[in-house]
Amino acid sequence: MALFQLTARLQPGKGENLRTQYSAFSRNPLSSPPAYARFAGAPLKIHKICNPWRSPTGSLPALRTKDEGSCSQPSQIIIQLRKQKYNADFDLSAKEGADMLAFISLLEERLLPALIYALWIDPKNYVEVTRRWHGENMSFPLNFFQPGRMQNRQLERLRLIRGNSSLEAGEEAEKELYHDALECLNLLSQRLGSNKFFFGDSPSSLDAYVFGHLAPLIKIRLPNCQLQQNLKNLDNLNTFCCNILSLYFPSESKEGVNRPMSSTQQGSDFDNEPYKRRKQLLSVLVAVAAMLSYALFTGIVAIEHVQEGEPIGPASLRGPSHEEEED
Amino acid sequence: MSLAAEAFVSQIAAAEPWPENATLYQPLKEDQILLSDSASSLAVQTFLRMCGLPVLVSCRANAEYMSPSGKVPFIHVGNQVVSELGPIVQFTKAKGHSLSDGLDDVQRAEMKAYMELVNNMLLTAELYIQWCDDHTATEISRPRYSSPYSWPLNHILAYQKQWEVRRKMNAIGWSGKSLEQVYEDVSQCCQALSQRLGTQPYFFSKQPTELDALVFGHLFTILTTQLTNDELAEKVKSYTNLLSFCHRIEQTYFKEHERESQSGSSRHSKGSLP
Numbered sequence: 001m002a003l004f005q006l007t008a009r010l011q012p013g014k015g016e017n018l019r020t021q022y023s024a025f026s027r028n029p030l031s032s033p034p035a036y037a038r039f040a041g042a043p044l045k046i047h048k049i050c051n052p053w054r055s056p057t058g059s060l061p062a063l064r065t066k067d068e069g070s071c072s073q074p075s076q077i078i079i080q081l082r083k084q085k086y087n088a089d090f091d092l093s094a095k096e097g098a099d100m101l102a103f104i105s106l107l108e109e110r111l112l113p114a115l116i117y118a119l120w121i122d123p124k125n126y127v128e129v130t131r132r133w134h135g136e137n138m139s140f141p142l143n144f145f146q147p148g149r150m151q152n153r154q155l156e157r158l159r160l161i162r163g164n165s166s167l168e169a170g171e172e173a174e175k176e177l178y179h180d181a182l183e184c185l186n187l188l189s190q191r192l193g194s195n196k197f198f199f200g201d202s203p204s205s206l207d208a209y210v211f212g213h214l215a216p217l218i219k220i221r222l223p224n225c226q227l228q229q230n231l232k233n234l235d236n237l238n239t240f241c242c243n244i245l246s247l248y249f250p251s252e253s254k255e256g257v258n259r260p261m262s263s264t265q266q267g268s269d270f271d272n273e274p275y276k277r278r279k280q281l282l283s284v285l286v287a288v289a290a291m292l293s294y295a296l297f298t299g300i301v302a303i304e305h306v307q308e309g310e311p312i313g314p315a316s317l318r319g320p321s322h323e324e325e326e327d
Numbered sequence: 328m329s330l331a332a333e334a335f336v337s338q339i340a341a342a343e344p345w346p347e348n349a350t351l352y353q354p355l356k357e358d359q360i361l362l363s364d365s366a367s368s369l370a371v372q373t374f375l376r377m378c379g380l381p382v383l384v385s386c387r388a389n390a391e392y393m394s395p396s397g398k399v400p401f402i403h404v405g406n407q408v409v410s411e412l413g414p415i416v417q418f419t420k421a422k423g424h425s426l427s428d429g430l431d432d433v434q435r436a437e438m439k440a441y442m443e444l445v446n447n448m449l450l451t452a453e454l455y456i457q458w459c460d461d462h463t464a465t466e467i468s469r470p471r472y473s474s475p476y477s478w479p480l481n482h483i484l485a486y487q488k489q490w491e492v493r494r495k496m497n498a499i500g501w502s503g504k505s506l507e508q509v510y511e512d513v514s515q516c517c518q519a520l521s522q523r524l525g526t527q528p529y530f531f532s533k534q535p536t537e538l539d540a541l542v543f544g545h546l547f548t549i550l551t552t553q554l555t556n557d558e559l560a561e562k563v564k565s566y567t568n569l570l571s572f573c574h575r576i577e578q579t580y581f582k583e584h585e586r587e588s589q590s591g592s593s594r595h596s597k598g599s600l601p
Contacts, residue, residue, distance in 0.1 A: 098520070
């Protein structure tokens with residue numbers, strides 16, 4: 001089984017903190033499948049790629065299994081993993097299973113719209129964090145228009161989810177969405193109490209969903225997000241996320257520390273190799289084409305139509321005289 | 328409603344008691360109303376009855392357009408117009424009537440979560456079956472939705488509504504689902520509700536709350552509405568405690584109106600529970 005997820009290209013010296021945080025928790029449901037997979041102990045091969053078109057389904061995250069093909073929706077991915085007998089919800093009672101469904105619905109109705117707003121619609125966050133990250137990690141020429149398209153799609157999605165077709169980035173929408181999200185966070189905090197996980201001592205898919213939704217809020221430093229401040233006040237949710245990070249994603253929680261040291265040592269040219277070569281080739285071609293066209297237009301080089309049978313002499317000497325004769 | 332408007336409405340609401348002439352508006356019962364709107368409307372009516380607040384039900388063809396948020400049902404109380412169950416619950420709370428005061432924090436969290444579950448799964452499934460299943464849309468939804476209007480407006484409005492619902496399904500990821508998967512989701516939702524209810528009379532032991540009203544509204548409507556096939560009703564019927572829950576609420580809160588509803592039952596609705 002292989003799991004494809006979005007990640008950053010290694011580029012030395014460009015806003016490393018930003019990138020390391022964002023790469024680990026880029027899109028909210030993104031982290032639910034890998035988290036669930038780790039909870040259930042599924043042996044997954046994780047492919048980190050930058051270009052969504054390279055994934056088997058055309059979007060990320062995506063899971064590919066030998067028998068069942070590929071799927072992209074987080075809930076589908078979790079169902080697939082369960083079919084392969086990697087089930088983190090085995091020990092749950094019937095009532096706990098029911099509660100889990102209910103809280104997942106709560107998350108999707110209340111918290112997800114606010115997350116979409118904070119990451120994609122809020123102008124400051126979008127320009128400084130989201131668009132910059134996506135632009136840096138996409139190849140030319142996609143990085144110019146793809147983030148804009150993604151933003152439009154997210155705005156559309158937000159409008160449809162909230163049923164409000166005139167929703168725009170602004171204080172009113174922000175207040176409403178954050179108010180609902182804060183209520184949801186408070187409810188989650190009350191439900192979690194002082195337990196380690198939502199249901200007992202071992203994590204379940206609800207923990208994966210909650211982690212997937214909360215991790216971006218906790219880890220990505222957004223310049224304009226009231227919700228982040230409010231979340232910092234809910235200690236038990238913070239502890240919950242840090243716990244899961246340290247237990248199940250130790251490599252990624254250390255990335256932020258090690259990256260500044262190792263990137264200068266590693267030849268990151270190797271990772272850049274395909275794009276760098278392509279860029280070089282492209283720029284050389286463009287330069288040659290520009291020079292050729294300039295030469296042609298100003299007459300330094302002239303292309304002659306020579307009829308068959310006539311002697312073809314050196315173009316630079318005979319060129320003008322041939323033309324005179326034909327005229 | 329925006330936050331500022333909500334605060335304003337709550338302030339005004341708190342000032343006046345509940346009037347006698349409060350009215351609830353919904354689309355025409357016999358010819359126009361669809362499954363999802365009927366369920367929402369019944370949920371609100373049940374909630375108001377549980378609170379002991381009188382309300383007159385008025386059926387209008389343009390109820391959807393009169394509503395401030397575009398969704399039915401909505402109530403007209405004194406000077407205010409409030410639509411959808413969530414805001415109506417808050418409105419009645421501002422007037423001093425609440426069903427969930429006796430719950431502690433964890434229970435309130437669970438209640439809100441289960442209400443979201445019903446909205447997320449049951450309501451979305453109802454919308455899907457009505458508008459995204461071609462057979463149902465052609466046979467039932469489009470004719471009913473457009474019945475008050477003349478040609479060509481009826482076609483335009485029906486297709487517009489269908490297109491709008493399909494876009495929403497697309498946005499939330501339901502457009503890739505088949506009808507069987509949707510029935511499966513409904514079954515899962517009912518199983519969750521059934522397990523939460525257990526053997527108790529109401530979801531939170533002895534007293535009904537808005538969650539009970541919402542669940543009753545949806546389940547009763549599903550059980551008593553005739554669609555192109557009975558599969559949806561069958562899914563609900565397989566959970567006996569949910570059936571007895573619906574019976575109990577019908578007996579307790581609607582029994583004095585049972586005779587009226589039976590005499591006024593239409594082709595679309597089967598009246599009382601089987």
